Amino acid sequence: MTALLSLDRVSKTFTQGRHEVRAVDDVSLDVIQGECLAIVGESGSGKSTVANMILGIYPPTAGTIAFRGEALPAARTLAHRRAIQLVQQNPLSSLNPKRSIGASLRLPLDVHDLGPRAARAARVGVLLEEVGLPADYARRTPESLSGGQRQRVAIARALACQSDLVVLDEPTSALDVLVQARVLKLLNDLRKGRGLTYVFITHDLSVVRNIADRVAVFERGRLVELNPTETIFSDPHHPYTRRLIGAVPVVTADEVRLRDRLMENDNERA
C-alpha cells in the first residue's frame, strides 16, 4: 500500500481581526493510491480547508503535505496541478459568469494538451453527457443553469484533467438522486478504469457507505476517526461518528433498523 498523498501534522489557523480560528488542527492522514477516502464531519470542521491546502490554494500554517513521497511546494508545478484536481463546494462562483460552459470545460483540455485539438470540442460534449447534461449546454452561460446543473459542470471539468487525485468537495449535495447516482457511478467507473484516487468530502453518509473505501471523520478541525467504511458503519469507535450515523435521514425500514442499532450501542456505552 503506497500513500499517494500524505498529510503530516497539518494545521491551519486563520486570523480574523480579534478572532483566531484554528480550522485544521494537527491532522495526519495518508491517501492510498486508488482508494476513495471520504471525509465527513460537522460543518465548519475544516474539511474544505484541508481540500484547499491539498490543492495549494493556501499554505498550511504548520505541517507538510507530500505527494508521491515528495513534499508539495507552495508554488505548484503544472504537473502537480494536473495530478490533483478539485471540485469546489460552491458551484456558482467557481464558474466564470462571462464564459460559456463549453469554454470552461475546454480549459483543462487546452492547458494540459489533452487529445487532438480538433477533437476537443467533441470531447466537451462527451464530458457534458457523462455528467448527464445535453451536449448543447456547452453554449450556455452559468447563470442560466440550475444549481445541480452547475455542479455537474464543475465535476465534468475536474474529470477532464484526467488527474491522479481528485478532491471532491461535496460534489453531489446539490444533485437529485437520479443524477447523483449517475455521477457516483461515473466516478466509480472512472476510478476503476483509470485508477484514480478520490478525496471525497461529503455530508451524505449513505453516499459514503456506497462509494468510499475508508472514512475520515472530522470534528472541530481534528481528525477523530479514520477507518475502513465497513468498520465505521458496523462498529464506529468515536461517539461523534456514531452520532453522525444516527442522524442520517433514511428512506427504508432496513436503514432505520441499522441506525437504531448503532444508536443503542451508543447509549449503552454512554
Add this chain to the structure above:
Amino acid sequence: MTAPTLAIRDLTLGFRGWAGQVDVLHGISLHIMKGERVALVGESGSGKSVTARIVLGLLQQLKTARIGGLVAFEGQDLSTLSARQRHALRGTRMSMIFQDPTSSLNPVYRIGSQFHEVLKRAEPGISAADARRKAQAALADVAIPDPARALDSYSFQLSGGMNQRVMIAMALANEPSLLIADEPGTALDVTVQAQTLSLMRALVEKHHTSVLFISHNLGVVREFADRVYVIYKGRIVEHGRSADLFADPRHPYTRALLSAVPRITGGGIPEIDDVSESYFAPMVVHEGCGEPGEVG
C-alpha cells in the same frame, strides 16, 4: 374551511430569449395548508427553485420571464395585489432559504449587519444591540458554535454549512407564516441537519408556519414533510402523504427516484436506467390529496 396558506394553480413559466421561448413550468398546481409541511422533490433543473421564486414574486420582475396561472397566498391572488402589498409580505409573512448560501450573502457586509437588516423587517426600530442579541440566539439555535464570531465575519470567512445555517436562522427569525426552504440541508452535516430540521419543525408547530420544502434528499423529505409533490421537467408527476408515497410509490419517475437513493446499509451504487418515456406518464394523486376545490 380556511384558505390554504399557499395555493398554486396551473402555473406556467417560460423564458424568452433571442432563440425563442424556453418553457420551464408546464402548469403545476400545489397547495399548502396552515401549519403544513409540504415537500417538492424532483430532479435538478426541474423547476423547483423557480416555483419558489415565483411565490416570492421575484421572477415577476424579470423582463424575460413569462408567467401564467394563479398563485394565492392566504387566499389572496398575488397578481391582484399591488407591488407594495406584495413587497410587504416578504421577509415578514413569507421568507426563503436560498439554495446557494455562500453567494446569497452579501460579501461586503458582515453577517451581523445583514442579520440586523432582516430583523428590522419585523421590528423596524430594533436597536443594533437588541438585534445582535437576537441574532446570536438565533445562530446558537442552528448550532453555530461561536455566534459572536460568525456575526463579525463576512460570508467568505465562514464554511458553506455555516453560511447555510446563517440563512436558515435569518429565515426563521421573523416567524413567517410561509417558509420556503430551498435545499436547506445540502451543505450541512447530518447532525446539524437533524438539529435544524427539528428546530424548523418546532417552529412550524409553534407558529403554525407552513413550509414549502424543496429538496432532493428523499431521506430528509421522508422525515420532515407531511405531504410530497414530485416534479419532473416542470410537471407534477405524483402527489401524496409522505408515508404513503414512500411506502407505495406509483409513478415510474418516483419509483426510479426512490431506487436511486444510496442506502446506508450498503449495496453499492444503485443501477439506474436511462431516462424513460414512462416518466412522462400522467400524474398520480394519492387518496385524499386532491387540490382544494378540485374534483378528484
Add this chain to the structure above:
Amino acid sequence: ASAQTVLRLDEVAVGELDPGKASDYADSILMFNVYDTLVLPVQGGPGYAPHLAESWEADGNDFVFKLRQDVKFQSGNPLTAEDVVFSFDRMKALGQGLSFVFAKVESAEAVDAGTVRFKLSEAYSPFVASLVRLPILDKALVMENLGEGDGEMKDWGQAFLSANGAGTGAYKVVAHNPQQETVMEKNPDYFLDVADSAPDQVRLRYSLEAATVRTLIAQGEHDISSQWLPPEVLKALAGSGAQMLKETGGGAFYVKMNTAKAPLDDVNCRLALASAFDYSAGIQMVAVADGVAQGSPSTGAIPVGMFGAGETPLVRDLEAAKAHLAACQYKPEDFTLELSWIGEVPIEERFALLMQANFAEIGIKSEIRKVPWALFTELVSKPENTPHISQIFANAVTGDPDTLLFPMYHSTLKGTWQSPENLEDATVDELLVKGRTVTDPEERQATYAALNERLMEIAPTIYGYDRQSLFAASNRVKVPALTDPDKAFGLDGMGFSFRLMEMTGQ
C-alpha cells in the same frame, strides 16, 4: 467725500510689480501709476517734458538732471538724487526687464541732493526717451526691506518689491496677487494735482477670458478691457454701447521673411510676396467699426508718427508680384513656404490663412504651422529652423524708432524673435547706428527716412499694418489720453495714467 469710485480694468498674464523687471503692458501700467520717472512724453506731440526732474542739459555725452524739491515718496521719505542713483544701479544690477535700454549708460551719480549726472559711454540720442523706463524707487524703504541674498545689496529688495510699491506715484498698492489682481488706491499726497474725479480705487485684473470681459462690461462690472480682445468681441461691445479707447503709434504688425533660407534669400521672391499680400484685407480683418480698427494702413517699415515714417499706404499689386516672381531664381512649383503663426495670438492664424490664399494667387504653395511662443523663441535661434514666414507684433518700448528697428534689423542681433529675417545688410546696419548717434531731430528724420527706403527696397519684411491698440470701455470712465489725440502720449501704456482719468459716476 461721496462713495469711493472704483475703476476696474484687465490685462493679460501676470502683473509684475517690480519696476526693475517690468517689461510688458500690464507691468507698464503698474509702473506708470505706482512710480514716476524723471521725464514724461509730451502729450499730443513729440518730445519729453520734465516730471520728477525740473530740467536737464546735455554735457558732452553726459546728461545732468535737476530734481524737483517738493516730491515725497508714498512712505513719506523725500525724493533725493540718491534715490535716482539707486534706481539706476538696481536696474543695471538686475539686468532684467527693459534694462537693456540703458546699455549705453555707464553710471549715474549724485552731484548733490537735487542733481544727478548720467554718464554715457558714447553718444546716444534716444537717452532722454529711455528715461521713461527708469522709475524712481524709494531707496530708504527698499534698504529696510532687503531680502536674503549674496553681496552687499542682498536681493536688491526683489522679494519686497514684487509685492509692494515703493514709489512716488499717484496710486499706492493695496494688494497684489500676480495672477489675480492688483488693487491700488489714490495717493492723497501726490506731488501733482489730481482731479477729484480720478478713480479712488483701481483694480487691475489679470488674465480674464475674452468672453468674461465681454460679459462683465456688458453687465457694468468692468470698465476697461485689455487691448487683446479679438476684433469681433470689440465689435460686439461697441455695438452694445461701449466706448472705444485708442492708442496709436509705437508699434506695428510685421510679417517677417527668413532671408537666410531659399527661396526667400532672393530679394525678388520677397518682393513678390510683399506685393501679393492683401493689405486692405488685413486691415479689414482687424476692423471693429467704420474707421475704427486695431490697425491703420502701413506706409513702410516705420510706423506713422515716428521719425522717418513713409507717407503713402502700401497696397496690393498682383501684376508687380508676378513680375517679381518671374525675376526670382526659384520657380514657385519647386518650393512650399512654411507660414508660421504664434499659438498664443489667434488673429495670426487668420493672417496665415490670408497669406496662404494671397500667395496661392501667384502660384505659390504654402503650409501653415502653429508655433507656441516658447517654441518660436527656440526655433529662431537657428536660421535653418526659422520658418519662412513669422508674424510679429513689435513696438518701440521708449517711443523712439531706435528701440523698434535696431533689434529687428541690425546684423549683430539677428536670429532673435524680433529678427527672424536674419538680415545682413551693410547699408541698414550703417543707418541704424547713425540713427542712434545723431541728435538733431531733422538729421534723425532724414536718417530713418533713408533706412525706411532701404528696407522697402530689400523687403525683409511685409509691413502688415501700423498697430492701433483698441480698448473697450464702459461709459463710467473718461480717458482723455486715449480718446483725444491732443492729450495722447506717444508711449504705450502711458495713456493708462489713472490720475488723468475721470470717473463719471454713471
Add this chain to the structure above:
Amino acid sequence: MKRTLFILLRNPLSALGLFLVALVVLSAVFADFIAPFPTHAGAVVDFANFNKPPEWPYVFGTDLVGRDLFSRILYAYRISLLLGVVVLVVAVPIGVTIGLVAGYLGGWTEYVLMRITDVFLSIPPLVLAMSMMGLLQPTLTNGMLAVTAMWWPWYTRLVYNLARSEKEEGYVLAAEVIGASKAHVIFREILPNCVPSIVTKMTLDLGFVILIASSLSFLGLGVQPPTPDLGSMVADGAKYLPDSWWLTVFPGLAILVAVFGFNLVGDALRDVLGTGQ
C-alpha cells in the same frame, strides 16, 4: 451577430445610438459628397462672408475667415474619429494589460508596475504632451502618440482595482487549480469580467480624446490648420461668445452628437458583452 442586433434594436436608446453613430461615420466618409463647400476644409478665405450667423447657404454659419462651418465640421469628423479610435485602440490594450497583470500577480510586479503608472498619472498631461513636442515633429501621428501616452494609466488604475477584486472569485481559483497559465487567467477569466467597466469608460473617453486633441493642437502638436478639428473649433470659438455663438455651438454639438451616439452604443454593447457568449 443576430443576437447582437436583437439586443441593440430592442432598446430605443441603443437604436438611437446606432443611428447617430451611423450618421457621424457616414458624414465623415462621404464628406466629399455631402459638404456644400468641400474646398472650405482647406485654406480658403472669403472676407465678404466672414463671421456670418447661420443662414442659407451657410446652415451653420461661417467662421472668422468666411468658411462654411457645416462643411468644416463634416471633414473634422474624419480626423476626430480617426484620432479617437486610434488612441483608444492603442492606449486601452496597454493600460488594461498592465492593470490586469499588476492586479492579478501582485507582489513585486504589482509594486513596480503601479508605481510606474503612478508616475505617469501624476504628471499632468499637458507637461507630458509638451515634452513629447520637444522630442518629436508636430504631426498627427505624434499627436496620437502623445495622447496615448497620457491615456493608458487611467485604464491601468481602473482595471487594477477590478482585477484585485475579481482575483478573489471562485472561478479564478478554479482556473488556477486546473493549472491554467497566468496569461489565461488574466486575459480569458478576469478580463471578460472587467469588460463592462472598460467599455463604459472607453465610450466615455471617445469624447475626451477628441477634446484633448484640441489642447494638443493648441500646443502646436497634432492637426494643423487649415485642416478642421472639432476640439480647436470649440476652444477657439469660445472667445467669441456670446455674440458669435455658432462658432462654438455647432462644433460643440457635433462632438456631443458623436460622443452621445457612441455612449449609447457602448451601453448596449456592454449589455451584449455582459451576458457573455
Add this chain to the structure above:
Amino acid sequence: MPPVVRLLAKRLGTSLLVLVGVSMLIFAIARIIPGDPARIALGPNASVEQVAQMRERLHLDDALPVQYAYFVRDVFRGDLGISLYTNRPVTTDIAQFLPATLELILVAGLMMVLIGLPLGVIAARYRGRWADHAIRLITLLGVSAPSFVWAVILMLCFAYFLPLFPIAGRIADSYAIAPVTGFLTIDTLLAGNLSAFANAAWHIVLPAFALALSGIGQAARLTRSNMVETYDKPYIEMAQSYGFAEGRIARRWAFRPSLIPSLTIIGLDFAAMLGNAFLVEAVFAWPGLSRYGVAVILRKDLNAIVGTVLIISAMFLIVNIVVDLLIALINPRIRHSQRAG
C-alpha cells in the same frame, strides 16, 4: 488598527519614492520642452547678454545631473527656487494658488460624489424605466462636452443672460478677508463674516459645477453599469426576498459592491482636476494653481514647473492611497485575502 497603519506607512513610503521618480522625470522633461527659459523670462526685449547672464544664474549651461543636484540641495533647504513667471519664490506662489484650486476641486469632488453616485444608484434601481433613461441621457450630456465648454455655457446662461451667479473671481470686491487657510469659504467663517461666506460660496458654485459635470456623469454611469451587474447576483435576490425596501437594496446591497470602478475614476478625476482645471479657472477668472501650472509650462518656468508638478503628483499619490484604502475597505475580500502570493 495596526495593520491599516502599517499599510499606510508602507504606501506613504513608496509614494515618496514615486515622488523622487517624478521629480527626476519632470526635471528632465521640463528641460526638453522647447524654448529658452531665460529668454522667455526676460521678456521679448531682453538683450543677448542679459539672457546669457540669466542662464548662468540658473545653472542652465551645466549638465543635467549637476542641475538636479542643485535642485535637490535647494529642496532640502525648503526652497523650490524663484518662479521666472511671477518673480516670486515658487513656494510662495504655490501657497497662494493651491488653496484656491483645492477649494474648487474639493467642492467639485463633493458634487461628483453627492450627485453622481446617487444618480447612478437611482438609474440602476429603476433600470429600464424612464428615470433610468432620463438619468442616462442627462449624464451623457454631462460627459459629452468638456468642462470648459460647460463653464462657458453655464456662465452665459446663469451669469449673463440670467444673472443668478457671479461671473468671475472668488468673492466680491467689497469683502476684505484676511487669508488664514487660503480657503475663502473657511476664512470667511473664521472671520465670522457670514455674508462674506455666502458670497464666497456663491462664487464657487458655477465653476465647481462646470468642473464636476463630466465627473458626475462618469461616476453616475459607471455606478449604474456596475450596479446593474450586481443586481444579477444571488445576494440581491435574497435581499429582495426579504422585502428590504428597494431603495435600501439599491443604496446598501447593490451599491457598495459596485463602487470600485466609480471610486477609482472619481479619485483619478479628482486628482486630475488639479492639473486640468485651467480652462475652467480661466473662464471664471479663478486664481488657481492649475492656471498657474499651465502658464508656467507655456513660459518654460523651470522651477515653477517642477514645483507645481510635484505638488500635483503628491496630490495624485495621496488620492490614490485614499482610493486604494477605501476600496480595500468596501471590499473585505481584498482586505482579508488569505491567499498566498
